[in-house]
Structures are given as structure tokens and as C-alpha cells.
Amino acid sequence: MGQAAAAPEIELSGISMSYGSGGADVLAIDRISLNINKGEFVSLLGPSGCGKTTLLRLIADLLQPTDGTLKVAGASPREARLAQKYGIVFQNPVLYDWRKVRYNVTLPLELMGVGKAKREERAEELLALVGLAAFADKYPWQLSGGMQQRVAIARALSMEPEILLMDEPFSALDEFGRERLNEELLSVWSKVGSTVVFVTHSIPEAVFLSDRVFVLSPHPGRLSAVVDIPLPRPRTSEMRNDPAFFGLIAHIRDSFEGV
Amino acid sequence: MKGQRALRQGRLLPTVVWAAALLAVWEIISWVLLDVAKTPLAQSKLPYIHELAGTFGEYGGTLWREGRATFGNAGIGFVIGAVAGALLALIMSMSKWIEQLAFPYAVASQMIPILGLAPILYGIVRDEQISRVLIAGYITFFPVSLNMLRGLRSVHPSALELMAIHAAKPWTVYWKLRLPASLPGLFSGLKIAAPLAVTGAILVELMGAQHGIGVIMLRNLYYGPSHVYMFWSTVIVGALLGILSYCLISLCERLLTPWQPEFRRKGGDR
Numbered sequence: 298m299g300q301a302a303a304a305p306e307i308e309l310s311g312i313s314m315s316y317g318s319g320g321a322d323v324l325a326i327d328r329i330s331l332n333i334n335k336g337e338f339v340s341l342l343g344p345s346g347c348g349k350t351t352l353l354r355l356i357a358d359l360l361q362p363t364d365g366t367l368k369v370a371g372a373s374p375r376e377a378r379l380a381q382k383y384g385i386v387f388q389n390p391v392l393y394d395w396r397k398v399r400y401n402v403t404l405p406l407e408l409m410g411v412g413k414a415k416r417e418e419r420a421e422e423l424l425a426l427v428g429l430a431a432f433a434d435k436y437p438w439q440l441s442g443g444m445q446q447r448v449a450i451a452r453a454l455s456m457e458p459e460i461l462l463m464d465e466p467f468s469a470l471d472e473f474g475r476e477r478l479n480e481e482l483l484s485v486w487s488k489v490g491s492t493v494v495f496v497t498h499s500i501p502e503a504v505f506l507s508d509r510v511f512v513l514s515p516h517p518g519r520l521s522a523v524v525d526i527p528l529p530r531p532r533t534s535e536m537r538n539d540p541a542f543f544g545l546i547a548h549i550r551d552s553f554e555g556v
Numbered sequence: 557m558k559g560q561r562a563l564r565q566g567r568l569l570p571t572v573v574w575a576a577a578l579l580a581v582w583e584i585i586s587w588v589l590l591d592v593a594k595t596p597l598a599q600s601k602l603p604y605i606h607e608l609a610g611t612f613g614e615y616g617g618t619l620w621r622e623g624r625a626t627f628g629n630a631g632i633g634f635v636i637g638a639v640a641g642a643l644l645a646l647i648m649s650m651s652k653w654i655e656q657l658a659f660p661y662a663v664a665s666q667m668i669p670i671l672g673l674a675p676i677l678y679g680i681v682r683d684e685q686i687s688r689v690l691i692a693g694y695i696t697f698f699p700v701s702l703n704m705l706r707g708l709r710s711v712h713p714s715a716l717e718l719m720a721i722h723a724a725k726p727w728t729v730y731w732k733l734r735l736p737a738s739l740p741g742l743f744s745g746l747k748i749a750a751p752l753a754v755t756g757a758i759l760v761e762l763m764g765a766q767h768g769i770g771v772i773m774l775r776n777l778y779y780g781p782s783h784v785y786m787f788w789s790t791v792i793v794g795a796l797l798g799i800l801s802y803c804l805i806s807l808c809e810r811l812l813t814p815w816q817p818e819f820r821r822k823g824g825d826r
Contacts, residue, residue: 385721391714395736395815408722436815
């Protein structure tokens with residue numbers, strides 16, 4: 298999708314990041330360079346300590362790199378953030394307890410200054426897309442964990458972000474819930490078409506979702522491989538039994554062996 | 557709804573039984589002290605319930621009038637103290653520097669005994685109404701400020717990052733995130749402060765006011781054993797005012813923050 302676009306949407310060159318101050322700096326990310334194209338679905342895959350979440354937070358302008366340059370749509374991450382180009386889904390749903398489901402979904406639109414009628418219309422649409430239309434007037438705690446994470450996805454997509462950042466969004470779910478939400482995410486994404494940066498430590502999840510997988514190795518975080526996923530879209534649950542799917546999983550697992 | 561009503565009925569009966577049993581035990585102990593053990597001043601230690609009820613019937617008007625004076629002033633002071641406490645918490649949450657500057661003084665202010673402060677204040681303002689209001693506000697201020705500050709700080713880092721990602725302005729972060737998140741803290745502060753404000757107002761009245769439940773409490777204490785039932789009645793009214801203030805705050809809390817964990821119905825409907 299969109300690989301032919303002229304300039305990459307997100308451009309990292311020589312990004313390094315170290316935590317702490319003084320002599321005891323811990324290098325979390327070591328000179329990573331990569332490009333992500335507009336409309337592309339990419340995963341940052343690796344074991345804990347590989348800096349994948351840090352990388353996502355650098356793109357989101359929640360952290361600043363200690364070295365290297367990062368460009369988002371030709372501008373700095375800060376400018377992209379202030380231009381409200383981002384949507385985000387965290388590991389936890391992070392819903393606001395005092396807002397009903399409907400108003401959790403409209404939150405980003407409120408922050409963008411979208412009118413009330415338009416906001417509520419969007420919330421209806423998005424909640425229908427994630428199969429929660431009947432729960433719009435419930436409070437978050439009345440929903441199960443998987444449903445809450447669906448609300449978080451609806452919230453992130455409500456403002457049709459240019460770039461959707463997802464930080465291990467399904468890691469708290471069981472295998473069945475995760476697979477179902479993977480499929481739902483792809484079907485919702487196909488209607489919005491955002492550029493997606495998806496952080497995960499699950500190889501099958503990364504393969505199933507992505508156009509490309511960036512494989513990271515830990516201590517310090519380095520880019521160790523970039524794997525194209527040529528599986529056709531739309532992707533269906535039957536593809537999980539496809540030899541090509543297993544082949545890609547094996548290929549990525551091999552690239553870890555060398556680490 | 558049906559289940560809820562059944563639950564309420566299921567709770568009502570034990571409550572009534574308990575209250576009746578408590579009153580019966582009270583009455584029996586009172587009788588034992590007076591007629592069996594023949595202790596001196598037995599009725600001052602634990603008066604007969606039926607005598608108290610009689611006093612309430614006879615002097616209900618007076619108790620109501622004086623109680624209202626106390627409660628009104630305590631209420632005004634409570635509101636002023638709560639607003640001031642909440643504002644200080646807001647300012648302290650915005651700046652660590654101001655917190656470090658103001659917090660030690662807020663703590664130190666709580667070290668001054670009210671029993672000593674009340675007459676000093678009364679000596680300065682020379683007005684029982686204003687003194688009552690000021691002391692009630694003074695007592696309210698600290699627990700409200702402390703609990704609200706904790707509430708404002710309780711916001712989950714990810715919830716703040718969500719605001720940052722969508723480029724929310726600082727005041728929007730307060731209005732849509734920090735303030736709603738601080739409400740449970742604010743209400744626990746208010747619930748601690750409300751009965752204390754009433755007690756504070758009564759204390760001021762003991763220093764020589766003309767009106768208020770504290771005034772007739774003191775007067776009837778001076779008159780000795782002959783006024784024991786009236787004295788006990790004023791103590792009970794004082795307690796009831798404290799309970800009333802607490803219940804009013806709890807009601808507001810329930811209406812304004814129905815999303816709090818303790819108000820969630822068991823089981824939910826997932």
C-alpha cells in the first residue's frame with residue numbers, strides 16, 4: 298500500500314536514545330535508521346529491552362532522541378503532534394472513568410474542536426465498526442477488557458489520524474481475543490487508511506497485520522532486519538493456516554537466532 | 557431495579573432491629589445505674605431515653621432554632637474553606653515551587669489548637685457569626701486541600717500522554733482530565749471536613765456567643781443536674797448536625813461522581 302509514494306511519511310536517520318544523566322547513561326536505542334511510507338502498516342517487533350516502545354514514543358514526540366533526526370511528513374514530530382496528526386492506542390485502554398463509552402470516543406474530536414453533532418455521529422460510526430454500538434451509553438468499567446480496548450481503538454480512529462501509533466495494544470488479551478481484534482483492527486484500518494506503527498513482541502501478530510516488519514534486537518536496541526510481508530489484503534483468519542504465513546514467521550524467528 | 561429494592565428492604569429490617577435493640581440496652585443500663593446500682597448523678601451518666609424524648613418534644617423549637625444558627629454559620633464557613641482549599645490545591649498542583657512554599661504553612665496552621673485559636677479570633681473580630689464562619693472555614697481548608705491535591709496528582713501518566721498526543725492545551729488538561737480525576741479526593745476531604753466544621757462552630761459558641769447549640773449546651777451544663785436532659789439533648793443535636801452534614805456531602809458525591817468504584821453495582825452488566 299502506497300510504497301510508491303515519493304517521500305516517506307516517517308523518516309528516522311541515525312536515531313539514538315540514552316536514558317539517565319551523568320556517567321551512568323543506558324543506551325536504549327543505537328543509531329536506528331528507517332523509513333515508513335504513507336498508508337503503510339508496519340510493526341516494530343522485538344523482545345523486551347529492544348527499545349521498540351521507546352522508538353514509538355520518539356515518533357510520538359513523548360520523548361526526544363539524544364542523537365539523530367526524525368521527520369514526520371517533512372516536519373518535526375513536535376509539529377506533527379501539534380498539528381494533531383497522531384492517534385494512539387496504549388497497552389492499557391486508558392479510558393476516562395467518568396465518561397461514558399460514547400464520550401471516550403469523542404474525546405480526541407473535542408480536543409480538535411469538532412462540533413458536537415459531528416462528534417457524536419463519528420462516535421456512533423466508530424462504535425458500530427468495532428461492534429460496540431449497543432454499549433455507547435455504558436461506563437468503561439461495565440465492559441470487559443477486550444471491549445475496553447476496542448473502545449480505545451475507536452477513540453484513536455475517531456479523528457481519522459494521519460498516523461496511528463499502537464503500543465502492544467493487545468498484549469493483555471488472551472490468544473483468541475488477540476486474533477479476533479487483529480482481524481477487526483485490519484477491517485477498521487482499511488476504511489481509514491492511516492499510516493500505522495504497531496509495536497508488538499508477537500511474531501504471528503506482526504506478520505498477520507503488517508506490510509513490513511522491523512525486527513529489533515536488544516541491549517542496545519538496534520535494527521537487525523526488515524522483512525516484507527507480501528501476503529495479499531484483505532487478510533483473513535484462514536491465512537493463519539497458509540504455509541506462506543508460517544514461512545514468514547520462521548524467517549523472522551531465524552533473524553532472531555543470529556542476535 | 558427490582559433487585560435493588562429487595563436489597564434495600566433486606567437492609568432495612570436489620571437496621572430497625574439494631575436501632576431498637578440499642579435503645580433498649582440504653583434504657584436498661586440507665587435504669588440499672590439509677591435504681592439498681594444507685595450511682596450518684598446516674599441520669600447525667602446515661603439519661604432515660606423516654607425523658608430525652610420528652611425534652612425534645614417540649615423544647616424542640618429552641619433546639620431547632622439554635623441548631624439552625626450553628627449549622628448555617630458552619631455551612632457558610634465550610635463552603636468558604638472548601639473553595640479556598642480546592643483553589644490552593646489547584647495552584648499547588650500547577651507548581652512544585654508553590655507547593656514547597658505553601659505546604660509547610662498549611663501543615664503548621666493545623667498545629668494551632670482550635671481551643672486556643674477560637675478565643676483569640678473572637679477577641680479580634682468581636683462577632684460571633686463571623687468567628688463561627690472563620691473557624692469552620694479554617695478547619696475545612698486543610699483536609700480539602702490535601703485530599704484534592706492528591707486527587708489532582710493521581711492521574712495516570714498514560715491518561716496525560718493521551719492529552720499530549722492530541723495537543724491539548726494546559727487548561728483543557730485540567731478541565732477534561734485533572735479536575736474530574738480529583739473529584740473522589742475532593743469528596744473524601746469534604747466528608748472529613750463537614751462534621752469537623754460543625755464541631756468547630758460549636759466550640760466557638762462555647763466562648764461566649766448569644767446563639768447556637770453550643771450556647772444552650774454550655775448554659776445547661778452550668779445549671780447542673782436539673783438540666784441534664786436538656787444538656788444531653790444539645791449534645792445529641794450537635795451529633796445529628798454532624799451526621800446531617802456528612803450525609804449531605806455523600807449525597808452530592810453520589811450525584812456528581814456516579815462512576816466511582818464504590819457506587820458500581822455488583823456484577824455490572826457486561
